[in-house]
Structure formats: structure tokens, C-alpha cells
Amino acid sequence: MPDRSASWDAALGRLYDVFARVPRPARVPGCPHCAGPGEDRRLLDGPVAAIGAGDLARYAAKALTTWGGEAEFRYFLPRLLECAAADAFGYPDPEIVFGRLAAAGWAEWPGEERAAVTAFLDAWWDETLRRHPSSPGIGTVLCSLAATGLDLGPRLRALRPLATEAAIAHLHDLATEELSGGRLTNPFWDRSSPGHAVVLAWLTGGPAAEAAEAAFARETREPVLELLAAARPHLGPGA
Known part of the structure; x- marks a missing residue:
């Protein structure tokens, strides 16, 4: 990296x-x-x-x-x-x-050993959020973390403030590239897993939409506003 x-x-x-x-x-x-x-x-x-x-x-x-x-x-x-x-x-x-x-x-x-693995997974998530674009992309990282059985709730809460342009760009990617018809599109998702349910609920159940609206209200940079505007229609029930 x-x-x-x-x-x-x-x-x-x-x-x-x-x-x-x-x-x-x-x-x-x-x-x-x-x-x-x-x-x-x-x-x-x-x-x-x-x-x-x-x-x-x-x-x-x-x-x-x-x-x-x-x-x-x-x-x-x-x-x-x-x-x-x-x-x-x-x-x-x-x-x-x-x-x-x-x-x-x-x-x-x-x-x-568990603590060392958890710290590494969290550091990987933090590194992903810190820059955009990231390699691998945020959808791959989320799916990978879910595959370990890690609780994704606290990790999504770290993204929710959308405090940086990189974080907003990652939300845009999740909304426009990783979500379709109320499903996460990465073929590696175990759709019966708790991780899949947590991410889908976060994206379509309100938290992501609320975060995007709050960011839209405070942002003044046109490129960032365009990212948020493109993401908003995909966030919420039925997205």
C-alpha cells in the first residue's frame, strides 16, 4: 500500500x-x-x-x-x-x-492472536477510508471483512460522518457500483450472512441516506456535491 x-x-x-x-x-x-x-x-x-x-x-x-x-x-x-x-x-x-x-x-x-487479526482488519478498513480511489475498492474490502465474520456495524459507523471527500467518494461507489435492486452485487457475498444484512440495512434502511443528506447540506464543493447527488437516488428502501 x-x-x-x-x-x-x-x-x-x-x-x-x-x-x-x-x-x-x-x-x-x-x-x-x-x-x-x-x-x-x-x-x-x-x-x-x-x-x-x-x-x-x-x-x-x-x-x-x-x-x-x-x-x-x-x-x-x-x-x-x-x-x-x-x-x-x-x-x-x-x-x-x-x-x-x-x-x-x-x-x-x-x-x-484474535486481537492482532482484529487490529489488522480495522487498520485495513481505516486505510481504505483514508484515500480514494483505493485498491482494492471499498466493496471488496467490506465483503472481505464480512467473510471473516467481523461485526461490520462499528466499521460502517466510522464511515457515516462522511468527514472527508474520500469517504464521500467511497459512499458514492457503494451506492452506484455495489448496490442494485436491493442487493449487494459482489458475487462473493454470502447473502445469508449477518454481514450482508448489516451492510444492506445500512445502505437502504436510512443511515447512509441520512449521512448523505447531512453531507449535502454542509458541502460547498461542486465535485463533492455531484458525488452526493449521484449517490442519493440509490440510498433507501427499494434502491
Whole structure:
């Protein structure tokens, strides 16, 4: 991520520090049709932080399914999340990688590990809100956070003040690109999940519309007013 904030660097550093205590596996066992002989050596022969995104992408796509289990996933976790948050893999998509956290049962991990993961997820959200455009976009970030099982209510409340032009632009993107016919359009959404319900209710149930109206009333910059005007018809019931 370019121009990273001190809070992002601190959260990422803490993630690496906490998960450095996970023992390095001797091997990463996997389906022989999915991982070639010795393919895991590229992942194990150096520091976790130095693993190239291209080398890690293949593991990330198969982690916890056909290549490695929870122990290996926890060992690689800091680099996995760092690369996924930067959308550095190409494939798998960030939503898939962050969804592996739920599959690994991270909510039951030791308290220090849970706290480090939560701090990283919050730092990623804060970094997203801090700039526009962001890569990945806010719709991908929200869907990824939801896939972890994280409560999105407090994160949406951080967006609601629309205190910056970047925040307003993100709301515009959510309203005009991520919402259609009362549904969130990202194909990775689990539409039965609490996260989907929270985001949809926020966008169509009043809070986002109220935030947009308040911002419209106080704004004087024409480009920002245009963003808000474009977003307003999409916010509210039936959007």
C-alpha cells in the first residue's frame, strides 16, 4: 500500500510479531494433484515476510482445502493477509483469502492472536477510508471483512460522518457500483450472512441516506456535491 499510515504499519508489525510464535512447519502437506513435490520449499526456505506474492498465491487458493491445514495457515497468515489486503495475488481474490480466516476458526484462537487479526482488519478498513480511489475498492474490502465474520456495524459507523471527500467518494461507489435492486452485487457475498444484512440495512434502511443528506447540506464543493447527488437516488428502501 502506498503512503501507509503509522497505524497500518503498527497493525501489520503486530500481526507478524504475534504469529512469529507459530512453529515453522517441516512440510505443507497437500493433495498430490494440487501441489507438486517440493513445491512447498519455496514457501518454507526463507522468512515469511519475504515470500513473494506469486509464490504464495497458489497456496492461498488451496489453503485449508487441498493444501495444508490450520497450523500451516496460521504460520503463513501475516503474509497472506498483507498480500490479500493489497490485492497482490490476482487470484485468489481478497474475499476468498479473508474468508479462510472464518474457515480456520480464528474466533477461537488465543486472545492475543484474535486481537492482532482484529487490529489488522480495522487498520485495513481505516486505510481504505483514508484515500480514494483505493485498491482494492471499498466493496471488496467490506465483503472481505464480512467473510471473516467481523461485526461490520462499528466499521460502517466510522464511515457515516462522511468527514472527508474520500469517504464521500467511497459512499458514492457503494451506492452506484455495489448496490442494485436491493442487493449487494459482489458475487462473493454470502447473502445469508449477518454481514450482508448489516451492510444492506445500512445502505437502504436510512443511515447512509441520512449521512448523505447531512453531507449535502454542509458541502460547498461542486465535485463533492455531484458525488452526493449521484449517490442519493440509490440510498433507501427499494434502491
